[in-house]
Amino acid sequence: MSFVEVLPQILAPFKGVKGVALEEYFTSGHRTCQGCESALVMKLMIKAAGDRTIVLGSTGCMYVANTTYYTTPWVVPWMHTQLGSSGSAALGTAAALKALMRKGKMKSEPINVIAFCGDGGGADMGLSAISATLTHRDYNCLILMYDNESYANTDIQLSGSTPYGAYTTFSPAGKVKRIMHKRWKKNMAGMMAAGHPECRYVATVCPTYAVDMMNRVRKALTLGGPTFIHSLDPCPKGWDYDPMYSHELGEMAIKCGIFPLYEVEDGKLSYYGQTKYLVEGRTKRLPVREYLNRQGRFAHFLEEDIEYFQAKVDEMWEKWLLPGVLPLTKE
């Protein structure tokens, strides 16, 4: 039996914004909201990956709003997968390529496989399939979770990734219960990094920092094996703010320390961007107050809610053994 390992593509990092490829593989034909950061994530993700890529899209905004029959923004091959199936879609596609190339039924070449999911499809329903895929080190595939912090396509319902207290259609602030959603946001990237010792790469990204984000996608694909990227995507519809502030809110989430930017490569943790400055003490975390006040979903917050939110974020940085990454403490 001949055994040809399919190696990943080698994608060198873009050197600054002027070094970014000009080709677009996510073009016109979608109908996402004005200011939609997740659509930008799609565009940047495939720009970073290039055209020798197969994209699998799990149910969610980036399926329904992007791919309505007769129009598709995808220049690369794209296929829908079920809400909880991003992990399985990536695995099945990668396994087929591997088998067909090994058996000589398809020309052997490195082909990127990227499956994306929203926070509902990833951190809720798809968790077990993503987790399984991250243990299959023989298959090259990237799972990218675009986290707009709610089931935004279906009417803004809370997910396991919705921040504490946020107003969603399943957690409206009422006359008696001001805070309906009392769960703290799931720590998805940290969980993926901690739980899958052979996964070579886990990173968090934010499309506010486009070149940083694209280079994390390129690194994930180049390292190969199953990899995972968690992107925080401000969502004008779900977060309730003027679409012109999408980038600014992403920047604030990072500067407040609510969403840390880091990567874990072969088990080695490194912070980057604004988060690196926070960790090194070169900048101070902004208070969460202004970030919360800028969004309609927190408009019902009283002083005590803001204080609670701040205290929880402080814990991430002051008590966690790996600040912002893993909620383990010494005591």
Added chain:
Amino acid sequence: MRADTLVIPQETEALISGCEAIAQACKLADVDVITGYPIRPYDTVMQAIAKLISNGEFDAEYIIAESEHSQFEIVKHASAVGARVFAGSSGVGWFYAMEALAVTAGLRMPVVAIVGNRALDDPGAFGVEHNDALAVRDLGWMLTWVDTAQEALDTALMAWRLAEDRRVLLPIAIGMDGAYLTHSQVLVKVPSQEMVEQFLPPYDRAELQLHPDNPITVAPQVNEDWLIEIRKQSDEAMKRAKSLIPDVYADFHRTFGRGESPWFEEYMMEDAEIALLGQGTIAMPLKVAVRQLRAQGQKVGVVRLKWLRPFPTEELRATLSKVKAVGVIDRDYSFGSPFHAGVLATEMRSALYSLEKRPYVVSFIAGLGGREVTAENVIDMSNMTMKVAASGKADTETHWIGVRG
């Protein structure tokens, strides 16, 4: 053709179970991607495949998924890229995969699967009931039941050919009665690789293949604008499958010398006054009892139905219009259905209804949860069916056989 260029058909005999026969079929069909997840009784097929792979006898991507849902999603996506695929499940495992099973049919991915039929939970039972596989009967899955390990191997080889045919492109589920067939070992003729290659062409998705050289968008949202047209296309595909199945069986028979009757097996039906009809391994007690009844001069025959989807309506009507009554034995149930019958009896009534001269349908439910259906049970059912035939009065009751009080 010169004689020395002819491929000489060679088969070897092996003592194997139904599941082991399916594993041999996977190897012979050169399946590319296989996904397993443990649940009894289908899972022995995955154990057999694992041995073939670990011993270097078979080359495939063999993935143990973390759930049945993932099992079927993985093979669905592998199929879209152009890989020949296989998976399987049983009982509630098949139900756990239900969303994936629905989209596999909706997308018309030629996945071939076995269902090692098992009663659904709760309460738990390992034994056979057909309600697991029956759950996909309306979705665009082709659905067949086999009776022997030989038929399992042969049907699997035909299944890939049918499912992957450009005129069909529908998934196929092969029902195999838990324990009775999945685990019982018998002598099976295992064909040679050369013979199988003559019969089964490679899987070629052509312009439907998901690959960077062919950048298509698969399964966008179509909404009310196109959905009914796409459903109609699936309907047409199922109808084409119906017309292709006899050709595939004929070709299989030419190559391997087996499997001449595609739709159902008839036993002692030549001059029968009544027929007893069922699916799967129930054929054994039916035949044993019918031999006894024939010895007593009773004109009883057996029809063992193979394909439920597509349903052989015309063929069954031709055969059954010759009898006065047909006793339909369901190893399943459809609570609250017309006459509180099983699925098969309800389908039979529907199929025979518009015949001018139609037999009475007598509905039986037997053998649930793997309970043995004995020859005595069959004789009881035959007597009841005979009575209806003689009385000339329809019997709309559903008779549960062997239920303790």
